Amino acid sequence: MFIPYGKQTITKEDKAAVEQVLSSDFLTQGPRVPDFERAVAEKVGAEHAVAVNSATSALHLACLALGLGVGDRLWTTPITFVATANCGLYCGADVDFVDIDATTGLMCATALRKKLEAAERTGTLPKIVVPVHLAGSSCDMKQIGELAKEYGFAVIEDASHAIGGYYRDSPVGCCRFSEITVFSFHPVKIITTGEGGIATTNDTELAQKLSDLRSHGIVKDPSRFEAACSGPWSYEQQSLGFNYRLTDIQAALGLSQLDRLEAIVMERHRLYKRYQELLEGLPARLMRIPAGVKSSLHLAILRLDDTDARHHLRVFCGLRKAGIGVQLHYSPVHLQPYYRRLGFHEGNFPTAEAYAHNAISLPLYPGLTDSQQLLVSASVRTHLNT
Ligand SMILES: *Cc1c(COP(=O)(O)O)cnc(C)c1O
Numbered sequence: 001m002f003i004p005y006g007k008q009t010i011t012k013e014d015k016a017a018v019e020q021v022l023s024s025d026f027l028t029q030g031p032r033v034p035d036f037e038r039a040v041a042e043k044v045g046a047e048h049a050v051a052v053n054s055a056t057s058a059l060h061l062a063c064l065a066l067g068l069g070v071g072d073r074l075w076t077t078p079i080t081f082v083a084t085a086n087c088g089l090y091c092g093a094d095v096d097f098v099d100i101d102a103t104t105g106l107m108c109a110t111a112l113r114k115k116l117e118a119a120e121r122t123g124t125l126p127k128i129v130v131p132v133h134l135a136g137s138s139c140d141m142k143q144i145g146e147l148a149k150e151y152g153f154a155v156i157e158d159a160s161h162a163i164g165g166y167y168r169d170s171p172v173g174c175c176r177f178s179e180i181t182v183f184s185f186h187p188v189k190i191i192t193t194g195e196g197g198i199a200t201t202n203d204t205e206l207a208q209k210l211s212d213l214r215s216h217g218i219v220k221d222p223s224r225f226e227a228a229c230s231g232p233w234s235y236e237q238q239s240l241g242f243n244y245r246l247t248d249i250q251a252a253l254g255l256s257q258l259d260r261l262e263a264i265v266m267e268r269h270r271l272y273k274r275y276q277e278l279l280e281g282l283p284a285r286l287m288r289i290p291a292g293v294k295s296s297l298h299l300a301i302l303r304l305d306d307t308d309a310r311h312h313l314r315v316f317c318g319l320r321k322a323g324i325g326v327q328l329h330y331s332p333v334h335l336q337p338y339y340r341r342l343g344f345h346e347g348n349f350p351t352a353e354a355y356a357h358n359a360i361s362l363p364l365y366p367g368l369t370d371s372q373q374l375l376v377s378a379s380v381r382t383h384l385n386t
Pocket residue numbers: 053054055056057080081083084132158160161183184185186195196197
């Protein structure tokens with residue numbers, strides 16, 4: 001039997017919620033999407049939430065709403081999913097990276113400051129910086145927010161992993177130190193809508209832009225029309241948007257899942273703590289969670305003491321052969337073939353590159369059984385001791 005690194009849990013309440021929409025008048029553009037948006041906004045303490053069909057779409061729209069375009073720069077971390085960087089390229093901007101902190105795996109605020117100082121001298125400051133809350137642990141948003149003020153860039157938090165997490169007692173998503181926060185509802189993430197994502201913000205104008213761009217740039221409210229309203233059939237396309245809409249079927253699933261957010265995060269913490277106990281004494285440790293952060297624990301990332309790439313590969317392959325779906329989150333984005341063709345290469349971000357040679361994500365999700373967790377731990381023990 002194969003144990004994946006992450007997996008959704010679907011209850012009978014989830015199924016009932018979805019079925020209810022299927023029997024209703026609206027499969028999409030009905031009441032469930034705004035219901036879901038309000039519920040997420042309330043849960044994370046933001047003024048607005050705009051639901052879309054993926055976090056990738058949310059990142060793209062966030063960049064567009066913030067005016068990112070040709071000649072602009074977006075910086076993010078190399079240790080993320082490719083979508084975090086790709087959104088800058090979608091807008092015609094240049095993408096660059098900031099190296100990580102060796103122990104937390106998160107964008108290093110000191111490295112960011114150094115890079116900003118250098119960029120200021122050469123007139124190449126970024127318009128947007130996208131910190132990623134890897135594994136569910138918030139980046140140091142206070143420091144990043146202060147740098148944003150000092151250097152005049154906007155911040156999009158990629159919180160795809162982090163719904164249910166906290167930074168200094170504030171829920172991730174409240175946008176205290178950012179313009180926009182993005183969450184993913186892919187099935188491996190904390191809660192799911194099948195595919196789906198959402199952007200939260202406290203800025204009414206940004207929320208309006210996100211909402212317009214999600215649906216072709218079409219405006220339906222006559223009070224916002226540019227031209228005189230010619231009849232009750234009218235709508236106006238005012239910007240070049242997309243069809244990035246979430247369906248009501250998905251939103252109903254999301255609403256039902258959101259009800260269990262605290263329980264889901266609590267169960268992840270229980271499992272994580274058990275891993276800590278089961279893996280004690282091994283030449284490896286679960287990745288450090290920064291002080292002041294309550295992680296949503298999307299991932300249990302094990303860091304091997306031995307930083308030799310061949311050792312990492314051996315352990316990885318051994319676990320896979322044992323039916324354990326370990327994964328690497330992530331192979332550095334700048335070393336992907338597409339990014340190499342843009343000019344990036346080995347040595348650009350040494351800490352991120354080293355991270356990729358000793359990080360292993362272990363299975364972690366509600367529904368992982370005690371015996372499965374024992375099996376994973378025993379297997380890790382075996383492969384680390386050979
Ligand atoms: C999953 C993920 C995304 C993309 O999410 P989708 O909803 O699949 O588009 C973006 N960034 C990070 C860090 C992710 O983990």
